[in-house]
Amino acid sequence: MEDKSGVTARRRFIAATVVDAVGNGIYVPLTMLFVHALTGQPLTAIGTGLTLAGLGALAAMPVVGVLIDRHGGKRVYIGALALRAVAFALYPLATSYPAFLAVALTVAVAMWASAPAQQSLIGDMAAGAKRDRLLAWNRSLRNGGMGFGALAAAGMLAAGDGGHLAAALALAAAFAVATVLAALIAVRAKGTRSAPAETGGYRTVLADRRYRRLTAANFLIGFAYTAQAIAMPVFLTRATDLPDAMAGIVFAVNTALIAGLGVPVARLMSRARRGRGAALGTAVFALSFAAFAFLPALDGTAAVVAVLAVAVVYTAGELIHAAPAESLAVQAAPDHMRGRYLSVYQLSWSLCRTLAPMLLGLLLDAGTWQLWAALAAAVLIGGAILLSADRPHPAPTASRAMPVPAAA
Structure with a gap:
């Protein structure tokens, strides 16, 4: 029979996943409109900036992998959530183009780092059939949370000009809550995973x-x-x-x-x-x-x-x-x-x-x-x-x- 701490850890992970997904549901479908309303940048400049941010996130993924292996999926996932909380809180202040690029890059790197960090965290929390079930719950809750977040975003935009600012604050709050929930997940210490001699690089x-x-x-x-x-x-x-x-x-x-x-x-x-x-x-x-x-x-x-x-x-x-x-x-x-x-x-x-x-x-x-x-x-x-x-x-x-x- 499974110990109570394992059940509690999975419940906290699921709660963090739901809040994370709701935040993504608010942001992803309305990215261009959201950024344009908050920063005042032209749509062409925003599109170029988001593309550059995506390429920067793509280049950062090898570093993310190293960080996960050194510090564990939990810590990297917490860091990705915390970065998004800070970035969305700063978005209303990112009225200059360099500031917008910095915030957009932070959001992109954090979003793309979340997936491997989450999967690695699941690998630390469970094995075998339990791991498969937790991965399935993670996928289902991501979709449900994304849908709910999209509905919430539509409601915020219906509120008028203040809706985009409300969305930014809601995003910052959502990812802050998810950060706390992820920090409360109890997993095995990273140091017990393997001996230092067993580590390898991307060549492996x-x-x-x-x-x-x-x-x-x-x-x-x-x-x-x-x-x-x-x-x-x-x-x-x-x-x-x-x-x-x-x-x-x-x-x-x-x-x-x-x-x-x-x-x-x-x-x-x-x-x-x-x-x-x-x-x-x-x-x-x-x-x-x-x-x-x-x-x-x-x-x-x-x-x-x-x-x-x-x-x-x-x-x-x-x-x-x-x-x-x-x-x-x-x-x-x-x-x-x-x-x-x-x-x-x-x-x-x-x-x-x-x-x-x-x-x-x-x-x-x-x-x-x-x-x-x-x-x-x-x-x-x-x-x-x-x-x-x-x-x-x-x-x-x-x-x-x-x-x-x-x-x-």
Whole structure:
């Protein structure tokens, strides 16, 4: 039977995750409007600044991995939350362009550092099936919190000119609360993870052929996830002649299903090998993309019903793929180098998100079916790579991983 401290640690982690996700939900959908209202900078300058901030965050990820390995996922996660609390409190004062760039870079680095730090923290808190369940809860709560935060942001903006300032203060408060909650999580001391002689650098990560395959597969499959926010709204309103609100409805359906079904589906998928389960998700993704390609042939009520049905299939692909894929990435990383491994894995997401607007835009301009054919090919290749990397884990050795207790 599990000790009470382990249950308490997970509850505090879940609470911090929810508050963190609500904050992201307030900020992410309204970034351009939010920054423009607070700083007064032109939209073109803001877009350039946010791009530079994203590139800076991308360059910072290797350092994040080193910090996680040296100080533990918990401390890095606390630092990322605290940085965002301070940055959002300072946003209303960032009226000059250099000040805006500094705040935007701080926010970007902290946001991108949170994912590997969270995953590493979960790796320290739990092992095996308990780790998989906690990862599933983390994904579901992130989606639910993001949706709630987006609704909260809409309410703040409806309040008028003071809504953006209220949003900045709410963000600062939310991340401050999340920082405190994360600091209260009890985990094993970092020093017990491995002996100093067992540490290694990024050369060790890059030499791991299996993890390279997992990272390459994640990069390709990541385009399926970015398509929802970047390509689907344009496609639905331009190619299918549906009202603009349809894109928001599809997003709401996706968010609700992931928040509600993420944990049950993860529990179901835990019965299969992780690589095979994730590859099955890519096949469902490809099926939904094939269906999207035929939507322009429909109109009226039939088109609306078909879009919602295909959105459900797409979400099923996400649910089936996400749980085993994330578990595989965490499980395949040696405990003493988990920060570096997960930072490299996060780089594949970040690089995909950086390239996606340009590549998906070119595919949208190429024609109706080219986008979906390219996405289907990408995810199927990614799924094939996952299958090639799906082999039983070797037995832990002193040089690879130390046993991980549930909590301390």
